[in-house]
Amino acid sequence: MAGTNTGYGMDLLRFATAGSVDDGKSTLIGRLLLDSKAIFEDQLEAVEATSEAKGYDYTDLALLTDGLRSEREQGITIDVAYRYFATPNRKFIIADTPGHVQYTRNMVTGASTADLGLVLVDARQGLTEQSRRHAVILSLLRVPHLVLAVNKMDLVGFDQTVYEKIYAEFTQFATKLNVPDLEVIPISALQGDNVVTRSENMPWYSGPTLMHHLEHVHVASDRDLIDARFPVQYVIRPKSDEFHDYRGYAGQVAGGILKPGDEVVVLPSGMTSKIAKIDLFDQEITEAFPPMSVTVHLEDDVDVSRGDMIARVKNAPSPSQDIDAMICWMTTTPLQPRQKLAIKHTTRTGRALVKDIQYRLDVNTLHRDQATNELGVNEIGRVTLRTTVPLLCDPYSKNRTTGSFVLIDEATGVTVGAGMING
Amino acid sequence: MTQTHSDYRLSQLDQLEAESIHIFREVAAEFEKPVLMFSGGKDSIVMLRLAEKAFYPAKIPFSILQVDTGLDFPEVMETRDRWVARLGVNLVVASIDDAIKNGIIPDAAKISRNRLQIPTLLNAIEEHGFTAAFGGGRRDEEKARAKERVYSHRDEFGQWDPKNQRPELWSLYNGRLHEGEHMRIFPISNWTELDVWDYIGREDIEIPSIYYSHQRRVFERDGMLMSETPLNPLRDGEVVEERTVRFRTCGDITLTGCVESTASTIAEIIDEVAVARKTERGATRGDDRFSEAAMEDRKKEGYF
Numbered sequence: 001m002a003g004t005n006t007g008y009g010m011d012l013l014r015f016a017t018a019g020s021v022d023d024g025k026s027t028l029i030g031r032l033l034l035d036s037k038a039i040f041e042d043q044l045e046a047v048e049a050t051s052e053a054k055g056y057d058y059t060d061l062a063l064l065t066d067g068l069r070s071e072r073e074q075g076i077t078i079d080v081a082y083r084y085f086a087t088p089n090r091k092f093i094i095a096d097t098p099g100h101v102q103y104t105r106n107m108v109t110g111a112s113t114a115d116l117g118l119v120l121v122d123a124r125q126g127l128t129e130q131s132r133r134h135a136v137i138l139s140l141l142r143v144p145h146l147v148l149a150v151n152k153m154d155l156v157g158f159d160q161t162v163y164e165k166i167y168a169e170f171t172q173f174a175t176k177l178n179v180p181d182l183e184v185i186p187i188s189a190l191q192g193d194n195v196v197t198r199s200e201n202m203p204w205y206s207g208p209t210l211m212h213h214l215e216h217v218h219v220a221s222d223r224d225l226i227d228a229r230f231p232v233q234y235v236i237r238p239k240s241d242e243f244h245d246y247r248g249y250a251g252q253v254a255g256g257i258l259k260p261g262d263e264v265v266v267l268p269s270g271m272t273s274k275i276a277k278i279d280l281f282d283q284e285i286t287e288a289f290p291p292m293s294v295t296v297h298l299e300d301d302v303d304v305s306r307g308d309m310i311a312r313v314k315n316a317p318s319p320s321q322d323i324d325a326m327i328c329w330m331t332t333t334p335l336q337p338r339q340k341l342a343i344k345h346t347t348r349t350g351r352a353l354v355k356d357i358q359y360r361l362d363v364n365t366l367h368r369d370q371a372t373n374e375l376g377v378n379e380i381g382r383v384t385l386r387t388t389v390p391l392l393c394d395p396y397s398k399n400r401t402t403g404s405f406v407l408i409d410e411a412t413g414v415t416v417g418a419g420m421i422n423g
Numbered sequence: 424m425t426q427t428h429s430d431y432r433l434s435q436l437d438q439l440e441a442e443s444i445h446i447f448r449e450v451a452a453e454f455e456k457p458v459l460m461f462s463g464g465k466d467s468i469v470m471l472r473l474a475e476k477a478f479y480p481a482k483i484p485f486s487i488l489q490v491d492t493g494l495d496f497p498e499v500m501e502t503r504d505r506w507v508a509r510l511g512v513n514l515v516v517a518s519i520d521d522a523i524k525n526g527i528i529p530d531a532a533k534i535s536r537n538r539l540q541i542p543t544l545l546n547a548i549e550e551h552g553f554t555a556a557f558g559g560g561r562r563d564e565e566k567a568r569a570k571e572r573v574y575s576h577r578d579e580f581g582q583w584d585p586k587n588q589r590p591e592l593w594s595l596y597n598g599r600l601h602e603g604e605h606m607r608i609f610p611i612s613n614w615t616e617l618d619v620w621d622y623i624g625r626e627d628i629e630i631p632s633i634y635y636s637h638q639r640r641v642f643e644r645d646g647m648l649m650s651e652t653p654l655n656p657l658r659d660g661e662v663v664e665e666r667t668v669r670f671r672t673c674g675d676i677t678l679t680g681c682v683e684s685t686a687s688t689i690a691e692i693i694d695e696v697a698v699a700r701k702t703e704r705g706a707t708r709g710d711d712r713f714s715e716a717a718m719e720d721r722k723k724e725g726y727f
Contacts, residue, residue, distance in 0.1 A: 010434060012435035012438050082562045082569055082570075084613075091615075091618075093613055108592070109592050112593045113594075220430070220432050223431075233445070233448045234451060237481065238482070246481075250448050251445075252444075281479050292441050293442075293444035293445050293477070405595065406592060413597070413601060414589055414599075415592075415597045
């Protein structure tokens, strides 16, 4: 419809923030939301009234983000909260995660869907164990863009040498990680320096403001547009007179570009066919790419069902029942060898047996503890699994969709682990 | 054939749509008996549109469920009936009046109908054996919702335990249930109010006429403009006058206020929403104003 194009061309950036209240994370998020007018008057008024009732002499913007009663009572962020704001060019989804080590699983959750990770450090304290851990987790989850915001520059007199020292220390640490893109920005979330507007107090800094960077960081190339991967989610068979012979395979493209005429293989059966056509609702389209949800039709009447994967004949993942992965454990009963769990990978579900825990990774020091034989809650380690069904997977470093899985406790039904496949 | 995007980029609205369609298909594949909770409001209409697209050209493979409060706007019911007829989908109505008549819930004249929706809804879910119920909740609406999962687990009493939610990573949703439990599914979690309007405009779909500017006889109560209706008797000092208004949400006619507005097209509504300084719930929903944790408390009990 003409004239209603406010959001159409807009791009999307999902980013995860990590840090504790002390780092000024809530103040920073509050400022991003306030300055982009994503906070409404009634929300601000409610927070002002609560701050006053609690006897604070400032408006506690953390009250905006701490949504659960228990969080407000304890004054800490426990869970991942999702926030939304938009500028004329981009919509932003923030996964706001708690920073403490006992909430590592929440940070892993927030980072799993993020294009960019924002780590906050207090300029007075420099890099801490916590900020290193946040960078390690973002790197493990293959969040392609990292921003280190050196906050509270106002409290160190906007001193360039403080910034330079943290910058040097962090870039040195980051060489041990997988950080394809790094930006280090000196800010004062409280006073607004380099958040949305360029700071007059730091003429020595010539890089972008935080908002400018968030608005312009290039994320379109982060997807894999080479290796076609289409996990079949649902088979559409209308059983109506009008669409009597219609048989379409519905799913969300996980990698590469699919086109009518492409020679494809259906895994795990290995049957080959060609793509006859691709539907997007009532339209036929010429190509499908991530993250489109489409319906694919094949020329031949091959047997395809949920859990199968359509890939290119000459570029398909090799089905495997022996899985080597980094696992973040998320429940209080530890993960141990010989344990049996349900596993969900793309649209495929099966069972997994824990063969071996190779090592536990110390997320603060990157030290590999090979003596361990279990993973406790919030711990990350390298694990070998044997699955009942072959997984049609890629290394997580190549594809975050076909390289990830979750582990589910079969008795409680709870999600207990998050896995990233090595290779 | 339609040429898609030569630079392989999807607009954010297309990305949201793809994510929501993925969720609908995932639920249809993994749950025995899903149902879509339909209020007739704009969010549930967007859900219905997404479900239509997710399964096209097949019909939507589940029923839609509406809780009839007896206090719904007639315009909303008319729109509902046209959508149901067009899609050929099965409609289940759970009526609060029937639930009172059948002794399922107490006839407490003093309790707001909003509260009575909860036991009526839970009873309908149990009676029909629904294992998953789609809701139109968005995380931008309210801060308790900001932390809710897309798949939100409910115990055998229909309750939500916010401190004990399952981690939800990537686009891997965990739909495991025990006997008697069900899952609430929020396929438009990541949409904002503006996204919903953009989408309604783009898809050119019907929404209840009360969302557009119209003349209405209204009176002021608690700082909100309420509709004149026999269902909501005037209190002392309240004066009815005709104003040019529209509604930002569709709820119970006795609790849902309208705002003065001349916006009569989607484009004008979008312009208005873009500069709105109050949240849609804070501005016009009496039911969310009771306390800071009003939504969290109702959600724990089993609210939408």
